[in-house]
Amino acid sequence: MSITREKILELGEFFIQTKGYNAFSYNDISKELGVKNAAIHYYFPTKASLGISILKNNILRFEEMTRNMEILKHNESQKLESFIKIYVKSNREHKICLIGSLGSDYITLDGSVQKELTKMTDLIASWLSEVLETGREKGLFQFKGTAHSRALLLLSNLMGALQLAWITNKNTFKTIHTTILEELYI
């Protein structure tokens, strides 16, 4: 409910997606916010607590998004494209995926943050899996293997594509994005 708290979460997420978890500090956030270092500790006593809150926030937003898709009666193609749009937006904003960023720092994360990251990843993979399976049954998509393995393939692809785009710049992300869809649609 606090506006400062919300801004801290927003900035923390931004820094994870740009500099990475281990490269950003409470000072980066406090400077940007125009408060002192200790003010961030007031809301999030430890960096792990901030990490957890950012992830919990993302889980809630993801659940809200998928709930809305059901209400708006999106079909599986629309659902998948909405999901991919998140990555297209990240790429435009020169950010990488939260999962990808925290994933590559996994070992250095506090166990509590690791747990939340795993939870979020499992949630997304499960949802994707269901969308792919239903879409295939309806004849919207075509692919070999299980929907779950396809979901993991897609997720790792989007994650990796954002990172590759940083290194090679150009339109690497769009190239990969297009190739994924070309293969999936009948």
Added chain:
Amino acid sequence: MSITREKILELGEFFIQTKGYNAFSYNDISKELGVKNAAIHYYFPTKASLGISILKNNILRFEEMTRNMEILKHNESQKLESFIKIYVKSNREHKICLIGSLGSDYITLDGSVQKELTKMTDLIASWLSEVLETGREKGLFQFKGTAHSRALLLLSNLMGALQLAWITNKNTFKTIHTTILEELYI
């Protein structure tokens, strides 16, 4: 030629692939090696210089590997599988890909390290692209789109899969790995 120098490079690479570039310190290396901090600075004055040397080393090893494949007259399937084997090994050793690890820290890297990382990535993508194209012409592989876009897709997939495997543990990597090959082979 120096054995200490070689060991520093080895340890630096190991730490990048496990803890990440920003999470490991010269102290991590010196402790492991049984020398003092300043000894690392003797060989690599700055962390960026160490990063560059690790990447240059990897480029040399990659070029040697691909050269050997030509000499041993490997076909494109064998070439591709040798490449993928690097990732299978990384997964077994609980390491992520150098490109993926440094890629997600890209913004925080010194420009000189960024440049070397881009060079290495372009080299690998180009080689992969050629293998895929020739393999397709020979009827070994099947895929839509350009070989270059397929190469980027494959690379981002392998990169992402290693990171996802850390988060979800289980046999995520093998699942993705199998799915990639199923799709590529005729």
Added chain:
DNA sequence: TTGTTTACTTACATGTTAGTAAGTTTATTT
């Protein structure tokens, strides 16, 4: 044998990090 180079160590400078304790201001409740 003397000088130089190699491969370090000791010791330190400087900055940054996560985190804490105690105090202050402002708003809200009793």
Added chain:
DNA sequence: AAATAAACTTACTAACATGTAAGTAAACAA
């Protein structure tokens, strides 16, 4: 009007980071 709670700041600590300067012991070269 007094007490309390929220939202901070000030001021600090301990640890660790990258990096440097100066010294040293051993090997090697002239």
